[in-house]
Amino acid sequence: MSFLAIDIGNTRLKWALYASPQPGATLLAHGARFLETIDELAEQDWKNLPPPASMLGCVVAGEAVRRRVEEQLEMWDLTPRWVVPQASEAGVINGYDHPMRLGADRWVALIGARGHVLSRGPARPALVVMVGTAVTVDALDRDGTFLGGLILPGHGIMLRSLESGTAGLRVPTGEVTPFPSNTSDALTSGGTYAITGAIERMGRHLRERCGEEPVALMTGGAGWKVAPWLDMQHELIESLIFDGLLHIQSQRWPV
Numbered sequence: 001m002s003f004l005a006i007d008i009g010n011t012r013l014k015w016a017l018y019a020s021p022q023p024g025a026t027l028l029a030h031g032a033r034f035l036e037t038i039d040e041l042a043e044q045d046w047k048n049l050p051p052p053a054s055m056l057g058c059v060v061a062g063e064a065v066r067r068r069v070e071e072q073l074e075m076w077d078l079t080p081r082w083v084v085p086q087a088s089e090a091g092v093i094n095g096y097d098h099p100m101r102l103g104a105d106r107w108v109a110l111i112g113a114r115g116h117v118l119s120r121g122p123a124r125p126a127l128v129v130m131v132g133t134a135v136t137v138d139a140l141d142r143d144g145t146f147l148g149g150l151i152l153p154g155h156g157i158m159l160r161s162l163e164s165g166t167a168g169l170r171v172p173t174g175e176v177t178p179f180p181s182n183t184s185d186a187l188t189s190g191g192t193y194a195i196t197g198a199i200e201r202m203g204r205h206l207r208e209r210c211g212e213e214p215v216a217l218m219t220g221g222a223g224w225k226v227a228p229w230l231d232m233q234h235e236l237i238e239s240l241i242f243d244g245l246l247h248i249q250s251q252r253w254p255v
């Protein structure tokens with residue numbers, strides 16, 4: 001009953017093969033590819049994998065990328081299924097004005113985060129941070145209602161937009177420091193503090209709204225770059241999206 005989970009962001013496709021579609025299932029294999037090279041998945045990463053019995057993915061990179069991935073999936077006898085955010089699912093209530101317009105990766109991360117919160121004891125509010133091409137900072141209250149969240153540029157987009165919008169900012173990346181005294185450090189510190197500042201601000205909104213400290217869960221390829229500078233208790237969970245896909249699949253097709 002192996003299960004293939006796929007997360008397609010705007011920079012990379014991440015995949016993971018689990019022994020079964022159940023939270024906590026054994027991880028059999030996993031990998032990631034920049035979107036430029038996803039047409040090699042069948043011939044390379046997936047060539048020697050045991051055929052998965054089912055698959056569930058989330059994609060925010062558009063129809064053309066989704067179709068390219070579905071072509072790679074044709075090597076197996078699988079029906080590709082892609083998450084569409086619902087009004088509520090797996091204990092999470094979608095508070096977006098138009099629930100289906102929420103990014104599928106954000107919805108899946110919220111469901112994964114809710115699973116982590118409930119597996120640790122009494123329900124608590126959660127701050128769900130995804131540091132990828134863009135950065136999202138989403139707020140779940142104690143009852144599992146998604147209250148709303150921030151979208152801001154990821155580090156790469158911030159630097160590229162500064163480079164393209166100015167004459168003098170094409171410099172190597174620098175260090176994060178309280179008082180940057182060169183262009184490289186100023187850019188790297190500015191980008192990092194913009195991201196951590198947004199996270200800390202949403203953390204304050206959620207704490208004031210719920211009257212208790214939220215659990216802060218962070219994921220995404222650039223999470224490790226930001227985490228050391230975040231002035232709040234938090235946990236980096238690289239598998240958060242996969243955990244959400246496992247929860248959804250286990251509820252849709254309970255074994």
Ligand SMILES: Nc1ncnc2c1ncn2[C@@H]1O[C@H](COP(=O)(O)OP(=O)(O)O)[C@@H](O)[C@H]1O
Pocket residue numbers: 008009010011012013131132133134154155156219220221222223
């Ligand atoms: N191997 C890598 N090489 C360069 N950048 C990486 C790598 N892995 C992660 N990153 C960083 O993480 C970001 C992509 O993270 P990811 O979570 O895959 O984004 P998305 O979900 O938007 O595709 C990139 O913008 C980059 O900052």
Ligand SMILES: CC(C)(COP(=O)(O)O)[C@@H](O)C(=O)NCCC(=O)O
Pocket residue numbers: 008009010011060101102103104105106130132133134135136151
């Ligand atoms: C905000 C995002 C671009 C983040 O995508 P990523 O950085 O993971 O590539 C994605 O969640 C998205 O396309 N959202 C749709 C708009 C919304 O969530 O309001």
Ligand SMILES: [K+]
Pocket residue numbers: 009010105130132133220
């Ligand atoms: K992502």
